Amino acid sequence: MQIDLRTVSIQPQRQAFDHLVRRFGDKPASRYQEGSYDIQATENLHYRPTWDPDQLIYDKSITRIVMADWYALKDPRQFYYNTYTLARARQQETTEANFSFVESRGLAEMIPEDLKQTALKVLVPLRHAAWGANQNNTFVCGYGYAAIFTQACMFHAMDNLGIAQYLSRIGLLLGDTEALDDGKKAWLEDEAWQPLRRYLEDCLVVRDPFELFVAQNLALDGLLYPLVYERIVDGYLSSGGASAIAMLTQFMNDWHDETRKWIDAVLKTAAAESGHNREVLQEWCAKWGARAAAALLPVARLALGSAAEEVVGEEMAALKARLIKTGIEI
Amino acid sequence: MSTVFIALQANEDTRPIIDAIVIDNPDCTVNRQPAMVKIDAPGSLTVRRDTIEEQLGRAYDLQELNVNLITLSGNVEEDEDTLTLRWNS
Numbered sequence: 001m002q003i004d005l006r007t008v009s010i011q012p013q014r015q016a017f018d019h020l021v022r023r024f025g026d027k028p029a030s031r032y033q034e035g036s037y038d039i040q041a042t043e044n045l046h047y048r049p050t051w052d053p054d055q056l057i058y059d060k061s062i063t064r065i066v067m068a069d070w071y072a073l074k075d076p077r078q079f080y081y082n083t084y085t086l087a088r089a090r091q092q093e094t095t096e097a098n099f100s101f102v103e104s105r106g107l108a109e110m111i112p113e114d115l116k117q118t119a120l121k122v123l124v125p126l127r128h129a130a131w132g133a134n135q136n137n138t139f140v141c142g143y144g145y146a147a148i149f150t151q152a153c154m155f156h157a158m159d160n161l162g163i164a165q166y167l168s169r170i171g172l173l174l175g176d177t178e179a180l181d182d183g184k185k186a187w188l189e190d191e192a193w194q195p196l197r198r199y200l201e202d203c204l205v206v207r208d209p210f211e212l213f214v215a216q217n218l219a220l221d222g223l224l225y226p227l228v229y230e231r232i233v234d235g236y237l238s239s240g241g242a243s244a245i246a247m248l249t250q251f252m253n254d255w256h257d258e259t260r261k262w263i264d265a266v267l268k269t270a271a272a273e274s275g276h277n278r279e280v281l282q283e284w285c286a287k288w289g290a291r292a293a294a295a296l297l298p299v300a301r302l303a304l305g306s307a308a309e310e311v312v313g314e315e316m317a318a319l320k321a322r323l324i325k326t327g328i329e330i
Numbered sequence: 331m332s333t334v335f336i337a338l339q340a341n342e343d344t345r346p347i348i349d350a351i352v353i354d355n356p357d358c359t360v361n362r363q364p365a366m367v368k369i370d371a372p373g374s375l376t377v378r379r380d381t382i383e384e385q386l387g388r389a390y391d392l393q394e395l396n397v398n399l400i401t402l403s404g405n406v407e408e409d410e411d412t413l414t415l416r417w418n419s
Contacts, residue, residue, distance in 0.1 A: 007363075009364050028345070028362075030342065030345050030346075031342065075387070076384075076387040078387045
């Protein structure tokens with residue numbers, strides 16, 4: 001008797017969910033696609049919200065940006081719950097290791113006193129700014145449209161919270177609980193922080209989710225992160241002998257590099273959709289970009305002194321160059 | 331014209347790679363078999379790093395391909411950015 005071994009290939013009845021097949025054709029779908037596309041509630045929402053009867057619960061027309069398909073705003077990182085949490089868990093481990101390296105070797109005590117004070121003065125009040133960023137991204141998630149866009153905003157909001165916590169830990173490490181009290185006092189009362197605080201508080205009342213996205217994630221973060229973490233921490237503080245602080249803020253740099261790809265992709269897609277969108281985005285980017293630069297100037301002065309003006313100017317030029325690649329000219 | 335092919339394991343890691351190969355080689359045929367995806371192409375087949383990076387959303391080293399590579403046929407020309415299979419005539 002002869003036995004033949006052979007593979008029998010059984011075609012599955014369906015390769016993917018119907019709504020994904022309609023979008024991408026009949027082939028196996030990725031987990032990102034399953035977890036993100038077409039899951040926004042669109043039907044059977046009978047009642048308008050009592051807090052604003054003029055809008056729908058999930059309303060595309062709250063924002064001035066018009067998209068034929070909001071699901072075009074794909075996240076190039078393809079983050080859904082699983083990939084996002086895995087990526088951040090890995091980074092969290094690295095950051096923990098950095099903190100324990102600095103703590104166990106007493107590197108914080110080796111930082112020159114004046115640089116330590118500068119670091120505390122610049123970094124600790126920023127945790128309040130990070131909290132504002134958390135609120136803003138949560139708002140965009142709540143009132144934006146299409147899960148593919150809003151879920152990334154929620155991840156962004158959680159990251160903002162994480163950054164606020166890292167900043168608190170840096171404050172505790174370098175200056176104990178008084179550093180946090182001083183930071184809050186500076187945020188509320190110090191002249192240098194009032195323009196930035198005002199910027200964030202104005203953002204908290206912007207009702208257009210996409211405008212808020214531009215104001216917070218592009219204009220403010222796009223200037224703040226390179227300015228504080230590259231120029232002040234990695235440049236100014238490290239060259240003076242405080243490179244331990246650069247170890248503690250490594251996550252912020254990596255995070256900014258990673259998330260700007262997503263922000264740029266969102267803006268590029270929205271701007272490419274129509275001339276109308278491009279004009280609106282140009283208006284927002286110009287308005288908030290100029291305001292953010294002005295708000296960050298006194299903060300930069302805390303560390304860089306008279307060089308601040310030039311540095312902020314350079315960062316603004318870099319932001320403009322970044323925007324041109326997305327098709328927005330300011 | 332002779333055919334070249336590349337066969338990869340069918341899993342989450344290779345999905346963006348397969349998408350990238352299909353984008354770069356419109357003439358190719360994707361053959362989905364149990365646990366394996368075999369891509370045949372007439373003449374030559376090119377795998378490009380930047381197309382994979384676009385599909386994947388992160389930086390990619392073409393050597394990572396070897397982790398999920400089952401087999402291939404054709405002469406391999408390889409540098410940092412591309413991997414090309416073709417029969418030298």
